[in-house]
Amino acid sequence: xxxxxxxxxxxxxxxxxxxxxxxxxxxxxxxxxxxxxxxxxxxxxxxxxxxxxxxxxxxxxxxxxxxxxxxxxxxxxxxxxxxxxxxxxxxxxxxxxxxxxxxxxxxxxxxxxxxxxxxxxxxxxxxxxxxxxxxxxxxxxxxxxxxx
Amino acid sequence: xxxxxxxxxxxxxxxxxxxxxxxxxxxxxxxxxxxxxxxxxxxxxxxxxxxxxxxxxxxxxxxxxxxxxxxxxxxxxxxxxxxxxxxxxxxxxxxxxxxxxxxxxxxxxxxxxxxxxxxxxxxxxxxxxxxxxxxxxxxxxxxxxxxxxxxxxxxxxxxxxxxxxxxxxxxxxxxxxxxxxxxxxxxxxxxxxxxxxxxxxxxxxxxxxxxxxxxxxxxxxxxxxxxxxxxxxxxxxxxxxxxxxxxxxxxxxxxxxxxxxxxxxxxxxxxxxxxxxxxxxxxxxxxxxxxxxxxxxxxxxxxxxxxxxxxxxxxxxxxxxxxxxxxxxxxxxxxxxxxxxxxxxxxxxxxxxxxxxxxxxxxxxxxxxxxxxxxxxxxxxxxxxxxxxxxxxxxxxxxxxxxxxxxxxxxxxxxxxxxxxxxxxxxxxxxxxxxxxxxxxxxxxxxxxxxxxxxxxxxxxxxxxxxxxxxxxxxxxxxxxxxxxxxxxxxxxxxxxxxxxxxxxxxxxxxxxxxxxxxxxxxxxxxxxxxxxxxxxxxxxxxxxxxxxxxxxxxxxxxxxxxxxxxxxxxxxxxxxxxxxxxxxxxxxxxxxxxxxxxxxxxxxxxxxxxxxxxxxxxxxxxxxxxxxxxxxxxxxxxxxxxxxxxxxxx
Numbered sequence: 001x002x003x004x005x006x007x008x009x010x011x012x013x014x015x016x017x018x019x020x021x022x023x024x025x026x027x028x029x030x031x032x033x034x035x036x037x038x039x040x041x042x043x044x045x046x047x048x049x050x051x052x053x054x055x056x057x058x059x060x061x062x063x064x065x066x067x068x069x070x071x072x073x074x075x076x077x078x079x080x081x082x083x084x085x086x087x088x089x090x091x092x093x094x095x096x097x098x099x100x101x102x103x104x105x106x107x108x109x110x111x112x113x114x115x116x117x118x119x120x121x122x123x124x125x126x127x128x129x130x131x132x133x134x135x136x137x138x139x140x141x142x143x144x145x146x147x148x
Numbered sequence: 149x150x151x152x153x154x155x156x157x158x159x160x161x162x163x164x165x166x167x168x169x170x171x172x173x174x175x176x177x178x179x180x181x182x183x184x185x186x187x188x189x190x191x192x193x194x195x196x197x198x199x200x201x202x203x204x205x206x207x208x209x210x211x212x213x214x215x216x217x218x219x220x221x222x223x224x225x226x227x228x229x230x231x232x233x234x235x236x237x238x239x240x241x242x243x244x245x246x247x248x249x250x251x252x253x254x255x256x257x258x259x260x261x262x263x264x265x266x267x268x269x270x271x272x273x274x275x276x277x278x279x280x281x282x283x284x285x286x287x288x289x290x291x292x293x294x295x296x297x298x299x300x301x302x303x304x305x306x307x308x309x310x311x312x313x314x315x316x317x318x319x320x321x322x323x324x325x326x327x328x329x330x331x332x333x334x335x336x337x338x339x340x341x342x343x344x345x346x347x348x349x350x351x352x353x354x355x356x357x358x359x360x361x362x363x364x365x366x367x368x369x370x371x372x373x374x375x376x377x378x379x380x381x382x383x384x385x386x387x388x389x390x391x392x393x394x395x396x397x398x399x400x401x402x403x404x405x406x407x408x409x410x411x412x413x414x415x416x417x418x419x420x421x422x423x424x425x426x427x428x429x430x431x432x433x434x435x436x437x438x439x440x441x442x443x444x445x446x447x448x449x450x451x452x453x454x455x456x457x458x459x460x461x462x463x464x465x466x467x468x469x470x471x472x473x474x475x476x477x478x479x480x481x482x483x484x485x486x487x488x489x490x491x492x493x494x495x496x497x498x499x500x501x502x503x504x505x506x507x508x509x510x511x512x513x514x515x516x517x518x519x520x521x522x523x524x525x526x527x528x529x530x531x532x533x534x535x536x537x538x539x540x541x542x543x544x545x546x547x548x549x550x551x552x553x554x555x556x557x558x559x560x561x562x563x564x565x566x567x568x569x570x571x572x573x574x575x576x577x578x579x580x581x582x583x584x585x586x587x588x589x590x591x592x593x594x595x596x597x598x599x600x601x602x603x604x605x606x607x608x609x610x611x612x613x614x615x616x617x618x619x620x621x622x623x624x625x626x627x628x629x630x631x632x633x634x635x636x637x638x639x640x641x642x643x644x645x646x647x648x649x650x651x652x653x654x655x656x657x658x659x660x661x662x663x664x665x666x667x668x669x670x671x672x673x674x675x676x677x678x679x680x681x682x683x684x685x686x687x688x689x690x691x692x693x694x695x696x697x698x699x700x701x702x703x704x705x706x707x708x709x710x711x712x713x714x715x716x717x718x719x720x721x722x723x724x725x726x727x728x729x730x731x732x733x734x735x736x737x738x739x740x741x742x743x744x745x746x747x748x749x750x751x752x753x754x755x756x757x758x759x760x761x762x763x764x765x766x767x768x769x770x771x772x773x774x775x776x777x778x779x780x781x782x783x784x785x786x787x788x789x790x791x792x793x794x795x796x797x798x799x
Contacts, residue, residue, distance in 0.1 A: 038246075039247055042251065044251050044253045054790070071798040088766055089680060
């Protein structure tokens with residue numbers, strides 16, 4: 001059975017006006033603080049990501065991500081502490097394992113892997129937060145709305 | 149359900165970008181909001197007073213506060229809620245300053261994002277539950293493992309604060325390694341003299357009734373958690389009643405057997421009944437059952453007991469191993485470290501060549517109570533004419549230990565200073581990879597060594613470049629460029645490494661070790677005297693290579709943490725953000741036990757369900773996500789709450 005894959009529809013006239021809706025899962029200690037750092041340095045970035053704070057990315061049940069897509073998200077981003085920096089020792093590594101597993105399921109569902117991103121942002125990396133969010137929004141904008 | 153929204157303008161920080169009136173208009177149709185109030189500065193004194201009064205007047209069931217980052221003022225507003233008689237967990241904060249107003253240039257887009265974020269919070273907060281801080285009774289007593297400088301310092305300080313302390317030491321003596329060193333860097337202070345006041349205070353001082361010393365003992369089991377540990381200690385028999393013994397040593401002479409003395413690295417012999425070394429405290433000998441004929445041959449020898457001027461019974465042949473149980477609220481690990489095994493560098497000849505010694509062996513050879521009474525002599529009884537110190541043995545080397553051990557240069561220069569006076573004609577050679585000598589006092593010994601006309605310094609590239617061989621009874625150290633140095637004595641300065649039993653103790657206490665095998669600290673810079681397990685603290689070289697100053701400082705830090713976290717007469721407050729198991733949903737698969745980083749999950753065999761210990765749980769929620777049956781709940785971060793928040797943004 002061939003798995004349907006998404007085609008980027010940047011060529012469509014809609015793409016430029018399309019505003020993706022993205023859920024961002026941030027951990028309380030590193031990436032949420034990184035987002036705050038981007039805020040205190042007043043570095044602008046696209047407003048398409050609404051964040052959901054969890055104590056640790058280890059709390060993120062892959063089901064949350066699947067449900068987000070089902071409820072209409074065009075993309076989901078999970079931002080964890082860097083390896084070795086996790087406030088809870090290794091929750092970020094659990095999250096990375098679960099993400100690796102989830103990408104296979106997403107592929108089977110025909111959801112482009114670029115729609116679900118996992119990355120590491122520390123409390124000091126406000127610039128990286130801006131860059132990762134900007135990149136994510138543009139990537140999803142390029143892919144167009146997700147239709148399931 | 150009555151739900152209020154408090155929108156803080158934060159002066160103009162938020163209102164410059166986001167018009168609260170337009171936010172209110174957008175939210176009104178949601179049906180989730182009962183009232184919406186805009187405040188100029190909610191965290192100011194006036195703002196907090198307003199919030200308290202308004203909560204009292206409105207009596208809402210839930211509130212949403214749209215303001216700065218919760219990292220900034222969530223706890224401020226939670227306190228105000230408490231003052232207004234409202235459970236502080238019935239609030240959700242929305243970060244519209246750092247994450248919207250300050251980073252979104254287009255006001256329309258900022259408005260849309262804000263409305264979505266508040267709607268998500270409104271959906272989430274409906275599901276919030278009343279959470280109360282739980283309190284637990286706790287024992288103020290403390291167990292200290294290891295009676296080196298760190299353990300002694302901590303034990304005495306805690307006892308001075310009125311705490312009952314149990315000090316467990318695996319060897320028959322207290323004082324750790326420095327008690328065997330007669331000259332300490334950086335000031336050539338005598339180790340036993342420096343420690344004596346501390347040890348004397350612990351053994352006989354005003355606080356001694358508060359300190360129970362268990363020598364020849366080790367921790368064999370630990371159950372429980374912060375505030376309520378039950379510790380099993382196994383104490384080997386000493387065969388001498390240390391309370392009645394006066395430490396005169398009359399019993400040694402008649403003892404018919406002797407064997408290698410491990411405290412002098414096997415360089416001399418000791419009797420089956422002996423002190424570990426002269427001046428050891430507690431001042432009582434012990435019988436080594438591996439030597440005494442009563443134990444090795446089943447003899448009925450009583451020569452030592454017969455020689456005891458205190459009479460029968462002080463030497464107690466029927467002394468038995470004891471298993472003791474102690475209840476404590478906190479545990480300090482102060483088990484120290486050891487030296488890298490130099491036989492792992494066969495090119496250096498240690499263990500094979502008689503003239504190659506470790507720095508620790510040199511320490512004992514130089515000690516007045518050591519195997520030679522402090523005399524440094526060759527096999528032909530002539531004093532050594534040439535001594536080579538090889539620094540960085542096993543340190544700064546990816547094939548061995550990659551880190552710098554930090555103390556070796558200091559003691560090498562100390563030896564340099566000692567040899568200058570004891571062997572004034574001897575040539576001294578320092579072969580090093582790096583010289584490290586920070587600190588306000590440490591430069592002096594380094595400079596003295598540099599100015600010593602008999603001393604040379606040569607830097608080598610890698611330890612594998614050096615070869616030590618036997619050349620007609622002398623050692624020859626060859627460098628990579630072919631140069632050779634003849635040496636009567638080669639002293640290796642090995643890396644400081646974790647004790648061999650650190651792994652066993654770590655498993656017993658459920659405290660993690662770092663990649664080198666040292667006990668892992670909570671945070672390398674801010675929290676190096678707390679382990680990652682609540683209630684277990686670290687002091688000294690068990691956490692990282694340490695000198696005495698660092699070790700005792702850490703002991704004081706650990707003691708300070710205990711005095712502030714485990715306050716006598718005060719119950720332990722538990723953060724309500726812990727996980728708990730719905731027993732009816734649990735299938736007993738134990739996945740939660742595999743993923744919990746804190747050993748907070750256990751299994752109830754009788755009822756076939758997992759349990760989460762709220763004291764040990766840090767509230768990360770990893771087990772909640774791992775549970776295949778959704779049988780674990782994370783307080784304040786339930787699946788329903790998180791999904792409601794997502795739904796609020798998207799639907």
